[in-house]
Amino acid sequence: MKKIILILTVLLSTTALFAQNDAKAKGLLTEVSNKAKSYKNISIDFKYVLENLKENINQETRGDVVMEGNKYKLNILGITRIFDGKKLYTISPEDEEITISTEDSSDENTITPSKMLSFYEKGFTYKMDIIQNIKGRKVQYVKLTPIKSSSEIKYVLLGIDNETKHIYNLIEVGKNGTKTTLTVNSFKTNEALSKSLFTFDSSKYTDYYINKLD
Template sequence: MKNIICLLLLVTFGITGLQAQDANKAKALLEEVYNKVKSYDNIKVDFKYELNNTEANVKQETRGDVTLQGEKYLFNYMGSQQMYDGKKVYTIVPENEEVTIEDKSEEGNTITPSDMLTFYRDGHKYEWDILQNVQGRKIQYVKLIPIDSQSEIASILLGVDVETKHIYKLIETGKNGTKTTITVNSFKTDQPLSKTLFTFDESKYENEGYYIIRN
């Protein structure tokens, strides 16, 4: 009986040790991704967005793009545009001829476009997941599990291109069964940007008859 208990303890400690090694390996890979992201002056990402909830019979698919420079961003998605100039967030909806101006959200659970490539550094436990071959590219997945038990997110799978250390895919599974997938179609860095790219011209929209909302 004593030998069986010792064997079980050895197996348990062995599994725990392997899990710790995998977690450290996952964290190290994500740190490489973070350092690579921070080494660029600017980044432009074109992506495909998919949302699926089988139970609710909901399926959406669209494309978008985001240009990032430090904390500033320009985000085009579903016919709307959102820009952050370092002070204010401007959401422009041509369909409604409406512009909303507000302070950047400080809510902890809100991932803004400027956080898209770095959000994984805090608030998660890490697990080493599968390695996939995608058209000759090796994509290593890391599973992120929110530390906050109240989070509406069950898990996130983050696929990293092993060679470039760029994020290729994000698969978020909600506790309500909703699965959101973001696939990067192109990842461009250090592009020549207009000096006014992150500058909001209020007079332009006023002249076009847009309704300006200030929050």
């Protein structure tokens, strides 16, 4: 779960070290980020694939996330995470358990979908990479390399649809040989959302165990 949310963070989340970065890549990433931030809300359906040939691992799953400001609702692996702006509710129907915690969005180490639009602003250098024709669309890749040598990430390839300037996919390659790919199947914006979408309703979970972390 944490790994998937980290990839989402990288997918959607520019301050220092611009001199080390490709000016075209910086301009493209800024354009993508500013466009996404201009939307009132964003709804994404995605496919997530985890591969490691050495460990004979190949896992695939699907999920969806809705974001409005710093609020979000994420469904993945049978678990729902709702952040109402103050509290994070992690709902696990299989365990009949709900974990309630305070999420510190100011902490750089906190992994949240709401940071997805600006993740590259710190901690990465970036440059333009290849252009690929995928399913009739031109996808421009930007290669992001962690500044810290201690990072577990070797590099990230961020695929951007040249026409819409929306994220098409993200490929993260780890130093341990693990490759994770998140592909956006559906990207919708400014939808009419229920007022209660980001509100946790305890009356729906009367039989669940409530675990309050703080």
